[in-house]
Amino acid sequence: ENLHVISRKHKRTSEEIYHQACQLIPGGVSRNTLFHKPYPHYINQASGCYVTDIEGVQRIDFANNMAALIHGHAHPQIVDAVIEQIRKGTAYTLATEAEVLHAQLLCDRAPGFEKIRFVNSGTEAVMAVIKASRAFTGRAKITKAEGAYHGTYDYAEVSQAANPTNWGDLNQPNSVPLASGTPQGVLNDVIIYPYNDIERTLAILDEHADEIACVLVDPVPHRVGLMPGKPEFIEAIYKWTRKNGALLAFDEVVTFRVGYGGAQQNYSVKPDLTALGKIIGGGFPVGAFAGRSDIMKVLDPRESKLLFPHSGTFSANPVSMTAGRVAMELFDEEAILKLNALTKKAIAQIREAIKIADVPVSITGAGSMFRLHLKSKAPATYREAYQNQETKARVDEMLDYLFYKEKIMMINTLACMFSTVMTQKEIDILSQAFLNMFKQFK
Numbered sequence: 001e002n003l004h005v006i007s008r009k010h011k012r013t014s015e016e017i018y019h020q021a022c023q024l025i026p027g028g029v030s031r032n033t034l035f036h037k038p039y040p041h042y043i044n045q046a047s048g049c050y051v052t053d054i055e056g057v058q059r060i061d062f063a064n065n066m067a068a069l070i071h072g073h074a075h076p077q078i079v080d081a082v083i084e085q086i087r088k089g090t091a092y093t094l095a096t097e098a099e100v101l102h103a104q105l106l107c108d109r110a111p112g113f114e115k116i117r118f119v120n121s122g123t124e125a126v127m128a129v130i131k132a133s134r135a136f137t138g139r140a141k142i143t144k145a146e147g148a149y150h151g152t153y154d155y156a157e158v159s160q161a162a163n164p165t166n167w168g169d170l171n172q173p174n175s176v177p178l179a180s181g182t183p184q185g186v187l188n189d190v191i192i193y194p195y196n197d198i199e200r201t202l203a204i205l206d207e208h209a210d211e212i213a214c215v216l217v218d219p220v221p222h223r224v225g226l227m228p229g230k231p232e233f234i235e236a237i238y239k240w241t242r243k244n245g246a247l248l249a250f251d252e253v254v255t256f257r258v259g260y261g262g263a264q265q266n267y268s269v270k271p272d273l274t275a276l277g278k279i280i281g282g283g284f285p286v287g288a289f290a291g292r293s294d295i296m297k298v299l300d301p302r303e304s305k306l307l308f309p310h311s312g313t314f315s316a317n318p319v320s321m322t323a324g325r326v327a328m329e330l331f332d333e334e335a336i337l338k339l340n341a342l343t344k345k346a347i348a349q350i351r352e353a354i355k356i357a358d359v360p361v362s363i364t365g366a367g368s369m370f371r372l373h374l375k376s377k378a379p380a381t382y383r384e385a386y387q388n389q390e391t392k393a394r395v396d397e398m399l400d401y402l403f404y405k406e407k408i409m410m411i412n413t414l415a416c417m418f419s420t421v422m423t424q425k426e427i428d429i430l431s432q433a434f435l436n437m438f439k440q441f442k
């Protein structure tokens, strides 16, 4: 236990700080993902794949700020570049070359990225993709997968809370709101399809054939179950969009880590527009959207008729651009191959642990990410992957066991997001921790 306690510099405990936080911030947190019972643990510092809280407890970080840190914490090359930029100022009302250099780097990575624009978050990127699709097609409706998470834009949130009491017939999944007070108009304009189910999805799309601006697809949707989109599913949607004048929009906010050109490089068809975020900011707030030149023209202020006026005080912020560029330069083909191979090795070791402990657990994922499911057969659909209350309670207990006993941080679906600074040592610790946990919770 004491091995993990490396320093005690802070005067106050996490519990004391949280008490103050609750007086000021609803639930004491500005992101619900920070919430942790009985109180969140406040961080003192982090380096590489290790995070130390103010109580001095060090943990291995397999959450990496919800998949946003591809090189772990405080990577020296990113830190140096950022400090240099910060000394020169952090935000101007004029343009910087940092934006153009990052744009070049990203556009060079995927053939579909003919033009790109930067924003401040994945939420904004998805919002911009939806608005650009509407502006280009002149249509209002969008369609997204049941249960999929795409950030917090009203339209993108629809169906995120789909559960057995409200999810409806598979041929007509409900457009259930997430936030109370979501306007009916929003719900009417979001059509829900069942992920990876070609026949039903096409039938649902056909019902709205001339109304759909874009079909939003996450190629490996985390909340749906972290199952890669089947090539034939993606191709069928692509074909449908060609026939019906709609756009294919990928959300690669998380999945861009899967390959040099994101998960889209694994498909024979390419999306018209792509939302990006997380790793492309090198640890700083960022988002971007990229795609076909003719579509992105809706944003061009030189056009006589500007169809989608778009701005943002901190968009293309030079600190984020600099950090992101260095992070993505480091995340080259070789680094990706190495990281994905390490993740594959980790999955193999965890599968071995599952076998030894003889527990009904399965794994889904792609590239440098995976998710555990508390069932022997890996889920193929959102409804199969859905965690009911009982399963969720069990998952929470497991997460607490890993956090407190094994000193391991994960994403709360039981998912791990690897970083390039991880080594065999960390995956050995992780697979041993899982083995201990499987035995404990058998």
Ligand code: PLP
Binding pocket: 066, 120, 121, 122, 123, 124, 126, 149, 150, 151, 152, 218, 222, 251, 253, 254, 277, 278, 286
């Ligand atoms: N899209 C996907 C697939 C995501 O996982 C997320 C965030 O987790 C977002 C969009 C929203 O990104 P952000 O949290 O930066 O707004």
